[in-house]
Amino acid sequence: MTPRSNANDKSGLLQYVLEAMKRAQPYDRETALDAAMTLFWTKGYHATSLKDLEGALNMKPGSIYAAFSSKEALFSAALERYFQQTKEVFRSMHRDTDSPLGALADYLRSIARDADTDPDCQACMLIKTILNATTEDAAIAEQARHYLDQIRDEIATAFDRAIASGELPADIDTNHLARRYQANISALKIEAHRGTGRNELAALADEAAGDVERLRVRQ
Amino acid sequence: MTPRSNANDKSGLLQYVLEAMKRAQPYDRETALDAAMTLFWTKGYHATSLKDLEGALNMKPGSIYAAFSSKEALFSAALERYFQQTKEVFRSMHRDTDSPLGALADYLRSIARDADTDPDCQACMLIKTILNATTEDAAIAEQARHYLDQIRDEIATAFDRAIASGELPADIDTNHLARRYQANISALKIEAHRGTGRNELAALADEAAGDVERLRVRQ
């Protein structure tokens, strides 16, 4: 509430008095959570302060605590949001496909494509959280680990679909394939985060995608 | 300097007076740096406080600043130490080998072996630093990135040696191989950090190692 400096000082002072403690528009929970997710994803839990969150959410301390209880609870909610969105993106790329292996390969290529259009692209929030967490906040690391496991199950389900559609032999270990595939996703996202060049990143993604496609049995 | 509570109060009070501001043994710089590296590697830059460092280094604030100038400069020195040690380990595994490809494959397997013996094994400090850094501490991320690039060069040199020894064809792209190899190291170390089971981790490492060995030209 800064006093206005303008030609008409009396009008400015009156305006200043009228605006003191003007209550904001009520916040929108989804909008706030989305902003928190973006901020936490970029800065991590420890380096993100309440003041940062005030700015990003356009909310004051009392409102943030009324809505989300604590910094850690807000982080946890943001992490869940990230997980749900990631799962939904993965699923949407595998809906309506008649080639599960093709879709899995294309998802890897999409990582390089997405990094190409986003200069500040960040590695996976779940991985960052696990690597970043300390023993004092082991709960959020555990939550992130749990979400990563669930995403790996989604991947294994996609490989199972490739078996059902005849692309893979019935005796292949889809859990192992999913684990390897997820490790490749992590690696690609870290390379993107690190600023690896577009051609190099695309080559890595193509190679990983080729590994997936070469699993296809001859028809 | 806590007063001693014991049967002989006069003797305890005298001991308390005699011990006030007793100066410590001078610190050993290498020992302090090693302790700082271990602490920063585990907790990361942001979540590590000066109080943590006091405990780990067994030094008081004034000494820490006299020796290392600032928290950031200490982190930077610890990061360099980590880089030098990592480079030395990699080199020592490639010294005196007549199969560079074999040594590269075995290094990947060693990641799973090392994780098996260390329950609190951490992902690569350089990767953690890059993922953890914010714009306010971009300098340490840049330093870590630079070290990662140098390690990738070491890897490319090992692949060059495989060409020179006849294991690889002369026209293969060793820079690309090195980049992929380093991405695989990152992925394996993250799986280890995440607590992936010993058999699964060993399977991932063996598979990555097998990929390296299959590059070998027929002789």
Added chain:
DNA sequence: TACATATTTGAGTGATCGCTCAATAACATT
């Protein structure tokens, strides 16, 4: 031994941290 120099301590600084709560504004009910 006396004095000079170097090193370490740890109390204290100003700033920032996560969070609380009384005051105020906005909304709902009668």
Added chain:
DNA sequence: AATGTTATTGAGCGATCACTCAAATATGTA
């Protein structure tokens, strides 16, 4: 319109942060 209820503000709290600096201790020199 008056009253009651709900939601938001933001000053301020106690704690912690990175760091400083005068005092004290240890080491070196003449």
